[in-house]
Amino acid sequence: MCCGQHLHQPMAEPLAFRKLNQKVSNNKVMTIIYPSPIFGPVHSRRLGVSLGINLMPGDGKLCTFDCIYCECGFNDDFRPRQPRPTREEVRSALEARLQQMKQEGPAPDVLTFAGNGEPTAHPHFPEIIADTLALRDRYFPAAKVSVLSNSTFIHRPAVFEALKQIDNNILKLDTVDEAYIHRLDRPTGRYSVRAVIEGMKAFQGHCIIQTMFLKGCCQGVDMNNTTDTFVLPWLEAVKEIAPRQVMIYTIDRETPDHDLAKATHEELDRIAAKVREAGLDVSVSY
Ligand code: SF4
Secondary structure, eight states: OOTTTTTTTTTTTOOOOEEEEEEETTEEEEEEOSSSSSSEEETTTTTEEEEEEOOOOOOOOOOOOOOOTTTTTTTTGGGGOSOOOOOOHHHHHHHHHHHHHHHHOOOEEEEEEEEESSSSSSHHHHHHHHHHHHHHHHHOTTTTEEEOSSSSTTSSSSHHOOOOOOOEEEEEOOSSSSHHHHHTOOOOOOOHHHHHHHHHHHHTTEEEEEEEOOEEEEETOOOOOOSSHHHHHHHHHHHHHHOOOEEOOOOOSSSSSEEEEOEEEEEEHHHHHHHTTOOOOEEEEE
16 A cells, blocks of 8 residues: 555655556546655655655556555556666655755655555565664654554564554554455455454554545445444454554545446545544544
8 A cells, every 4th residue: 555545645746756647447547656675855744745656666566455446557458568667766866855854844744655566575575674763763753653454464473563663553454344345455465354344453552543435336236334234344453453553544536447436525524533432543635
């Protein structure tokens, strides 16, 4: 995730952003493929000045989910040909950018793993996190390290341990309805929402749950997950997980499927109120 479309709002669009226009499902969409391995800094509504770290190649998108709202487009339409950046390529590019920011500014508030796919899918994700924490401590010790993840690899012990080391462990849980997950997030491999919830609980509060609420249709099927049919079972799972915070948001930029619509302010506020009533901290991005 993860692309984190609501978190990465460019202050002024970095020249390095490569925007690709493609025909997708008969709709013309604007899709963002992030440079690799470092992009930005960009302004994040939630996180401040955020330097992006993309562990996927810079020529396409491939993820263990294929969300119908993904700002990077569908997996089949943007398959990368280049390899992922190596651990050393990430480390040296990150150090070079941090040195530059030290001399020229701005100071980053956060180093955010996001981009064209799932960061924890990188085979050296744990080692890259160790390198990043060391570089953060050397250049900008006040900066936070955030990972936006779709949670598909939190069952791997090394990934789990790495996520425990960072400041903001932001995990996607859009719904607990298995059938809806397969329509909205479209996991590309085996996926058990119960196993994911158990994995999230194991963080013992060291996580932030991130949930997309939207409306509209996909291929003629109603995708509205703002009603209590979806919200109440999701809230029960969130209470079980007991995260440090819940982030709810809606689509922000153009999505691959044009029949999707934003959840309204009122709908998001209603859901946020229920989260607060449950005693949990919640943030809302409209
Ligand atoms: S497909 Fe979903 S999980 Fe993967 S990068 Fe896109 S929005 Fe994030």
